[in-house]
Amino acid sequence: MGERKGQNHYYPPDYDPKVGGLNKFMGTHALRERARKLHEGILIIRFEMPYNIWCDGCKNHIGMGVRYNAEKTKIGMYYTTPVYQFRMKCHLCDNHIEIKTDPGNLDYVIVSGARRQENRWDPTENGQIVPETKETQKRMFDDAMFKLEHKTGDAETAKQDKPRLGKLVGRNESVWKDDYEANCSLKGISGKEERN
Structure with a gap:
């Protein structure tokens, strides 16, 4: 159907191709109603x-x-x-x-x-990762010592958060191990009843 889109125009008998396109001949804009205030x-x-x-x-x-x-x-x-x-x-x-x-x-x-509606917050307050500012990125590129200190701080943060992330991943795997059972419990029906 899409291949006929360009050929699906009605050309009136008095149409003259020398005038220009079909829109120009009919005195309309290609955008129709959307262009009604284009002169403004x-x-x-x-x-x-x-x-x-x-x-x-x-x-x-x-x-x-x-x-x-x-x-x-x-x-x-x-x-x-x-x-x-x-x-x-x-x-x-x-x-x-x-x-x-x-x-x-x-x-x-x-x-x-x-x-x-103002609902902005500081991402550092709830432990989110914040992208570096342009100044920090430039300083990390220019200053090797600053880059080393920055990487050390990131490694310490990762080491502190590793046990918590491990617990979250373990809990997630245990809850969603059988996705059919999890879906049934979310719907409030017993999975054993539905399987039988």
């Missing part, structure tokens, strides 16, 4: 919410990944990277939400209509 510099796109927010209009939570038809506008440049702003209407009320890209911080910034 606005393109309608499908935008997915990059993080959890609270709507200022209805005070409801809007989860990450919720999709909207948004008006995309180029509002400036960050060096050679364009900065875009997206305007969309909340699906729960009449409030409009505006979000723009922030290429300098590799993030999105809410301009108006909502506020970001």
